[in-house]
Amino acid sequence: MCGKNLFFPLPSPLSRALDPRQGALFLISSSSRSCFAQGVFFDLSQMDKIVIKGAKMHNLKNVNVEIPRNKMTVITGLSGSGKSSLAFDTIFAEGQRRYVESLSAYARQFIAQMEKPDVESIEGLSPAISIDQKTAPRNPRSTVGTVTEIYDYMRLLWAKVGRVHCPICGTPLEKQPSSKIVETIAAMEKGTKIFLLAPLVEDRKGEHIKVLEMIRREGFVRMRIDGQIVTVDEDISLDPKKKHTIEIVVDRMIVQDLEVKEGQVNPNRTRLADSVELSLKKGDGSMIVLEADTGAIHRFCEDFACPDHPDVEIPRIEPRSFSFNSPQGACSTCHGLGTILQVDEGTLVPNPKLSLAEGAIHPWTTSASRMGYMMKILDAVAKDAGFSMHKPWDTLPKEVQNIVLYGYEKKLGVEYESASFDGTYETMYEGVIPGTPLPRVRRETAEEGNTWCHSRKQRHRLRNRHEH
Structure with a gap:
């Protein structure tokens, strides 16, 4: 128009x-x-x-x-x-x-x-x-919804009236009380050493001085910063330009003797229940159980949990969860762009009737020096892998084509002669695709729709929310 x-x-x-x-x-x-x-x-x-x-x-x-x-x-x-x-x-x-x-x-x-x-x-x-x-500049993150600002209101709507479903089985999810969380932890394998963590900061930039001071002031002994358990007495200095994750270590315990005893008070289960309550309180309704030996993480939330898949990570739903411009809502494959760069083999090998020796790989033919250098390396690969450089590209087996395009995981001796070098050296062939600089890749690739998020730009798990 x-x-x-x-x-x-x-x-x-x-x-x-x-x-x-x-x-x-x-x-x-x-x-x-x-x-x-x-x-x-x-x-x-x-x-x-x-x-x-x-x-x-x-x-x-x-x-x-x-x-x-x-x-x-x-x-x-x-x-x-x-x-x-x-x-x-x-x-x-x-x-x-x-x-x-x-x-x-x-x-x-x-x-x-x-x-x-x-x-x-x-x-x-x-x-x-x-x-x-x-x-305006061509911004792949701009849509009709973002340009008109209507998307901001739609995110508020979805966060309030939507109903969460399990991303695996599609079961509608209900809120999970602390008693259910206690039962799930008590059912873990006996002898498992666990940490009960309360998340305070998740992937946010800053030094977080006030958060660290609050943890010390409230008497906690340990915390987990960016995946590492540290004590509050250590000298902690966070880079303000990097994103950090901070969690309080509320309790450490071993999963044993946590069964409900009829007519008796089980002190171990009472301790677990108290620690879960405190973790949920400090974590604003969310908590993490970290297995000390394996590093396995189990996330729990008072808001939503799937009875058949209790270990599925379902973050708290908020407006930023529906923003493809936010790390919390963007698809992890296309990072919120809706498309990903996919190499178009037809542009790398425009004439499959040519052999490798005749210049079938088009990016190499743009520079005589690069062509000579890469052909020396590829010739060594061909001798070691047992394929011919003089057969047409379309007659080469798929395994050989993959070696040429994606590399050969073996160091080879290459004979090379130039103005500054004459002799044999060892190197690895990295392949046409990994070895092509990004600007050239953009010219010689096709932009494909992201099949993981179906070009919707949002995380798969956060699209399992429906309006009723």
């Missing part, structure tokens, strides 16, 4: 208005196609299109048009043909005006109102958002 803006009719809104100059007017609810505002209910379930009749804004000449709902529609045409007049000055303006009029007089004074467009009628119209088309 040519013009200043992009226009998006929303399928159904929540009644939360913003300044229209900021773009985002509503939150989106995918479970409904109805609109509710200020006590007025609009049933749009039977409307599958937006019907405009008699649009006369600016240079529009009594235009009648039908636009399908819930589909991407592009308006094109010559300059001055009325694209912006139809999309923004008519459809968007009327949708915004109707919403503002549904608000109270008090609320309307805080929202800029638009004039009623010159149009006979518009049916099937729901509130809409528009985005200014600005010259």
Whole structure:
């Protein structure tokens, strides 16, 4: 669409208005196609299109048009043909005006109102958002949701009304009381040495001086900083430019004699229960059980736990959990970009009929010196691995192609002669892909959608939350 803006009719809104100059007017609810505002209910379930009749804004000449709902529609045409007049000055303006009029007089004074467009009628119209088309750097983290700031409100919505499901079995998760946590710990293998930890800081930059002082002041003896157990008496200095994780060591114990004894008080189980309560209190509802011998970590949270997979790490759900720009919410594979760089073998070997000796590897052919150097190394690899440099690339076995592309894990003697060196030296062949500098890789690769997060940019475990 040519013009200043992009226009998006929303399928159904929540009644939360913003300044229209900021773009985002509503939150989106995918479970409904109805609109509710200020006590007025609009049933749009039977409307599958937006019907405009008699649009006369600016240079529009009594235009009648039908636009399908819930589909991407592009308006094109010559300059001055009325694209912006139809999309923004008519459809968007009327949708915004109707919403503002549904608000109270008090609320309307805080929202800029638009004039009623010159149009006979518009049916099937729901509130809409528009985005200014600005010259901005190409940021792969920018989406319609982030540009309009609507995504911030959607994250708040999901964190409050969503229901968490187990990422493995899909079971709806319920809150886990401290008594259940005690039972789970007591059922661990007897003789296991464990630490009960209360997390205070998780992957946050800073020196955290106040946190360390609080731990000392409250009488704790040990803490775990970035995976290392230290005592409070040690001289601790944290790099303020790096992210740190700090946990209080609430208790140390061995899993034994923790059974419930009928008619008797079990001091070991009482101690465990008290330590669990204290860990949850200090950890704001979360705690960690660390096995001293194996280093295995078991996370528990008062909020959510799966009865069939108690060891599944389910962090506390908060708005940042749904932000792909936050380490807590971003996919660990694509890091929140939604795409990953995948090498396109077709660009590395554009002519598979050529042999390695004839220059089948295209990146090497851009430099005669590099070509000569790499061919010397590859020739040594071919002799050791037992393949020919003179066979066409597409006739080489897949194992041989993988060696050429990804490297050979063996040091070989390579004969090389240059102005500064003449002799034999030992080296490892690192492969075409690992040995190609990143700028060149970007030119010779294809950007693929991330199959792990399905290009949604969010952590797999944090996408198992549904709205009801």
